[in-house]
Amino acid sequence: MVIKKTIYSKAPTRIDLAGGTVDLWPLYLFLNKPVTLNLGIDLFAEARIEEKASAGTGEVLLRSEDQNLEMKVPWNALDAFINEDSIQAPPALELHFRLLRYFLQKRAELGNKELGFDLVLSTRARSPAGAGLGGSSALAVAIVGALASWVYGEIDPIRDGEKLVEIVKDIETTVIHVPAGVQDYYGAMFGGLQSLKWRAGSHQRGWLPEKIVKGLEERLLLFYSGKSRNSGINNWALFKAFIDNQGDVREKFQKITDATRRLETALLAGNWEAAGQGIAEEWAIRRTLANGITSPEIDRAFAAAAKIASVSGKICGAGGGGCFFILVPSADPAIKNRIRKAIEADGIRALPFQASLTGLEVRTRGA
Known part of the structure; x- marks a missing residue:
């Protein structure tokens, strides 16, 4: 079939240097000056939309290339699902499906209900599954970027990013069934080295200077333990413990916040020894939040590195x-x-990896 339009988008994953989990609402409301620092990296999540002429009434094909999975549905069946949830998508394609459903509704609200064409929505993730690099959130941002461009035309991630983040957060929450933090969406949407300050009523987002990014690239080593994890489950346990005010969980999160602020101060001063101390302090507290935060393999890796030089590190996600x-x-x-x-x-x-100074990128070819 003749391809009428192609939309390609990509979004970076991130390394959360410090201050993770405090981005969950309403946890940050109970903390003094909560902040998260993360660095966008080039293990991109990618999405592609192809709109094609159809020989029939049209259909949609959802495809996850890295999961080797696809789902094909006629438009009329998909339209019924919008109202009835009568079709169940495979778990690896549920995010694709729910985001497509959302933007189909927006397209119809704009008066564009014609579906006499074929549509392919395919994705690919370059980070390992369950890596703790915000891969699912980056994938969601890439999909939203492509779909928003398909429905509304050209988008500007800097101008439109905050609104798109809200859409991604709400839709992904219905997929993972637990509260979603937002630092991953900001990393994917805007890239760079971000300081994310969580405040009542609004958040303050800013980029740290590029020279600091270069310094981090020269000093960071990233590893994959080979064991995937489920951030939603871990975050939910910590969320409940915080809300229920169990033990000293709230005090520990305040200490994590304080260590993250010290890390930001050190980075801005170009003091890498102090930056390492800030990361070490954050990790020393975080690993005590719950059983299973770390693993024997990761502990051995940190011990092996410490025998070679004075270093610091922490788990991602x-x-x-x-x-x-x-x-x-x-x-x-x-x-x-x-x-x-x-x-x-x-x-x-x-x-x-290399740092990604930019976030979501979208390109369109064709009518």
Whole structure:
């Protein structure tokens, strides 16, 4: 079939340097000056929409390339699902399906109800599944970018990003069935090294200077433990403990917030030793929040790195597996290489990356 229009979008994943979990509403409302620091990286999530001429009444094909899964539905059956939830999408395609349904409704509200064409929505994720790099959120942002462009025409992530983040957050929450934090969406939507300050009524988002990003690239090592994790489950347990005011959970989150602020101060001052101390303090508290935050494999990796040099690190995301990073304050390539080899010798994979200074990107070809 002749392709009438192609829309391609991509969004970065992120390394959360410090201050994760406090982005969950309403946790940050109970903390003093809560902040999250994250760095967009080039393990992109990608989405592509192809609108094609149809020989019949038209159909939609949803495809996850990395999951090797697809679902094909006639438009008339999909239209019924909008009102009745009568068709169940496979779990790996539920996010695709729900986001498509949302934007079909918006398209119809604009008076455009014609569906006499074929539509392919395909995605690909470059980060490992369950890596703790915000991959599912980056995928959702990429899909939303493509679908929003399909319905509304050209979009500007800087101008429209905050509104799109709200859409992504609400739709993904219905997929994961637990409250969703928002730092991952900001990382995917805007990229760069962001300081995200969570406040009542509004949030303050800002980029730290590019020279700091370059410094982090020279000092960070990223690894995948080989064990995936479920951030929704881990965050839900911590969420409940915080809301129920169990033990000293709230005090620990305030200490995490304080350590994150010290990390930001150190980064802005270019003090890499102090930055390492801030990360180490954050991780020392975070690992005590619940059983299973860390793992024996990750603990061995940190111990192996500490035998080589004075370094710091933490797990990415909610913990329980996935990725972790190590900061080498000296940026010495020889030391970094020794650490990399020592950790890889235990069967853990290093993930090469570069910082992504930009967030969501969308390109359109055709009418």
